[in-house]
Structure formats: structure tokens, C-alpha cells
Amino acid sequence: MKVELLLRPHPAWLEHLESLGGFDVTFPDDLPSELLRLTVPHEDVNAVIADRPEPGGPRWWLLERCVHSLVSTMGRVEDPPRFVPLPELGPYFYVHVYLAALPYTRRYHRELGVPEEVSWATFTDLGRNMAVHRKRHGTGGLHAPDWFMLHARGILYQLGRLQFNRAVLGPSASEAVTVAGLPVEPGSPSLGVHIPDFHGSLTPEECDASFELARSFFPRHFPGERPRVMTCGSWVLDDQLAGYLPASSNIVAFQRRFHLLHRFDDSEMLSFVFGREADLAELPRRTRLERAIADHLAAGGTWHGRIGWLPF
Structure with a gap:
């Protein structure tokens, strides 16, 4: 799968991502606990873990640049090009983007002095919108994947x-x-x-x-x-x-x-x-x-x- 081909219908987004380059992406050591803390529905937890992109794999290029886009616009009210649904990448691709961006968002919150309870109340909207997706479609996934960009960017x-x-x-x-x-x-x-x-x-x-x-x-x-x-x-x-x-x-x-x-x-x-x-x-x-x-x-x-x- 050539991810760049999927992005050709979205030239402004592709240009933005290409201008950013790669990024340092890591995932939580205890991914199941992190998912549950984010109120990810229990029935989705195993599937999310199994779907994690692998470094150097076909989805890694886009994962790095999506995280880079979030971090590079942290705190800025002006929106970067918004994420678009790409079913070909699997139902949980953007869940992993936000998981990888979360440490940077938490650091931004700490720099602002945002109380920990407000941070986590905000982040649990990730799990909520996975529940919304299942409510509306009967399958696992993330409803409106661009919506959580506001949370991840500290907006x-x-x-x-x-x-x-x-x-x-x-x-x-x-x-x-x-x-x-x-x-x-x-x-x-x-x-x-x-x-x-x-x-x-x-x-x-x-x-x-x-x-x-x-x-x-x-x-x-x-x-x-x-x-x-x-x-x-x-x-x-x-x-x-x-x-x-x-x-x-x-x-x-x-x-x-x-x-x-x-x-x-x-x-x-x-x-x-x-x-x-x-x-x-x-x-x-x-x-x-x-x-x-x-x-x-x-x-x-x-x-x-x-x-x-x-x-x-």
C-alpha cells in the first residue's frame, strides 16, 4: 500500500505533511492501561493493540507526519489541514496517531498549569468518540477523526x-x-x-x-x-x-x-x-x-x- 497515493485527492494536506518530514514517535509501554484510561471501549482494546503500525511499515510515514502536524501546531488557534477519513488504513489508524501525540499534549498542559483532572477529562473524549462510532455504525473505529485534533493540540x-x-x-x-x-x-x-x-x-x-x-x-x-x-x-x-x-x-x-x-x-x-x-x-x-x-x-x-x- 502506497500511502502517498491515498493522499493525492487531498493535495493541500499532502503538501503540508511533506513539508514537515518525519518525527520521533513512541507508544506507551503499557498500552492496554493507557487505552482504558482514555475510556477506549473494552471491546476495542485488543483490536487497537493488534492494529498498531510498525516502524518502517506502510502506515508509518503518515503516522509520523500526522503526529508532527499536531505537535508543530500545538496551542495555535489556526487550524492545520485537517485529518481526513482513510478507511484503507484501518479503523484505528488515527487512534494510534493520537496515542503517539498524547505525551506532547500532556507536556503542553503541564506547562500551562492545567490541572491533571482537566487533562484526563479532556483526553477521554477519544474513547467517547470510539463509542459514538460503534453506536452509529455497529463496528469499531473513531468517529470524525479530525475532531480530536482540537484536544491533541491543546485547543x-x-x-x-x-x-x-x-x-x-x-x-x-x-x-x-x-x-x-x-x-x-x-x-x-x-x-x-x-x-x-x-x-x-x-x-x-x-x-x-x-x-x-x-x-x-x-x-x-x-x-x-x-x-x-x-x-x-x-x-x-x-x-x-x-x-x-x-x-x-x-x-x-x-x-x-x-x-x-x-x-x-x-x-x-x-x-x-x-x-x-x-x-x-x-x-x-x-x-x-x-x-x-x-x-x-x-x-x-x-x-x-x-x-x-x-x-x-
Whole structure:
């Protein structure tokens, strides 16, 4: 297998990787314990170990350069070319990329003074997204392999129920925030807000605690950045849900925190709520949320993602 041939459809990424060259890559001595610490599902552990790339093997060239890309952009908000799914490399290739990058990320966290418990809460999103992959596809793998780039590069942190990543405002969001009276412009520092799966209910109390943690964590560990707003883009913010759910629901309470902006197409809702995609007639209606989503679609409606912001 010639890995470079797989990358030809992605010329910008290939050029970036070739410009970096090789890198010093090692794996944990006790790989099973490390995988379990990262909450990798037990049924995946043996397969991940068996799939480890060998030095000098056909996947090693790409492994070295992927790790080099992560480490060379550590802490930088600007994204490098993002990893793309390459099924030909096996379902766990990017798991090994992140395992090899983890010592460098941990060192970066220590240099910032990030508490150990925050570091490991953040890193366990690797195992979570392997569980998401199995939930959606019924097989082992890593869901959205580019997502964990934010964690591995020291950009995203799990703080209680929610995740927050360092970011900058785009033109449309900055315009809306400026109209609301806050002095921002395109490129101003901001925080992105994310709602991880497999982490319990989205209660107002737990969200309050997460936002308060974020408001103290980022000024302490990134004092050179002064975000004035946090933004979220999610199907959870589709205000059509408020027409189906009670005002006391956690989702509606979460929506009320935000000033809602434009809608966008979002294909994640059905997979996030139901797991594997199914025909409309086969969607379960076990919960109020499932009934709301299925009934809206059955009536000819469409769900959307929505962007929202709130003051930092």
C-alpha cells in the first residue's frame, strides 16, 4: 500500500505533511492501561493493540507526519489541514496517531498549569468518540477523526458537562455581537461550546457550573486572550424544538442562554439522537425528544443546526 497515493485527492494536506518530514514517535509501554484510561471501549482494546503500525511499515510515514502536524501546531488557534477519513488504513489508524501525540499534549498542559483532572477529562473524549462510532455504525473505529485534533493540540478542554475550545469570531457572528453592544470584530478571541455524548443529562445546574469553570479556566491558563463571547453551533439550538418540548426541558433551558443567529444544514441530529440512521417509519419514539424529532419529520418538517452566542 502506497500511502502517498491515498493522499493525492487531498493535495493541500499532502503538501503540508511533506513539508514537515518525519518525527520521533513512541507508544506507551503499557498500552492496554493507557487505552482504558482514555475510556477506549473494552471491546476495542485488543483490536487497537493488534492494529498498531510498525516502524518502517506502510502506515508509518503518515503516522509520523500526522503526529508532527499536531505537535508543530500545538496551542495555535489556526487550524492545520485537517485529518481526513482513510478507511484503507484501518479503523484505528488515527487512534494510534493520537496515542503517539498524547505525551506532547500532556507536556503542553503541564506547562500551562492545567490541572491533571482537566487533562484526563479532556483526553477521554477519544474513547467517547470510539463509542459514538460503534453506536452509529455497529463496528469499531473513531468517529470524525479530525475532531480530536482540537484536544491533541491543546485547543479544547472538558470542563464539567461541557467542552470549550479556543476560537476566533467569524464575520457574521462578530457583526451580530457588535450590534448587541459588545466591542468585537472578525478574528476576536472567542470560545466554542460543545455538548459531548455519553455524559448524562444537560441539566441547567451542570451547565451553569461548566460555564463558570470556563470563565475562570481560560483567563488563568491563556491570559493573553480576552474572549468576550462564547458561541455554539448545534442542532440542540434549533428553536423548533421549543414547539414540541416543555419549557422546563433541559434543551429549551440551554437554548434560552443564547442569542440565536442563522440556521445551517446539520446532518448530525438523527445520528446523535437515534444512533444509526433509519427510515423515518422505523425511528423509535421512546422519549419526548425522539417523538418530537420523528413527528416533525413525519409532518414534512426539516431540522436544522443553529448558531448562538452568549457573553463570556
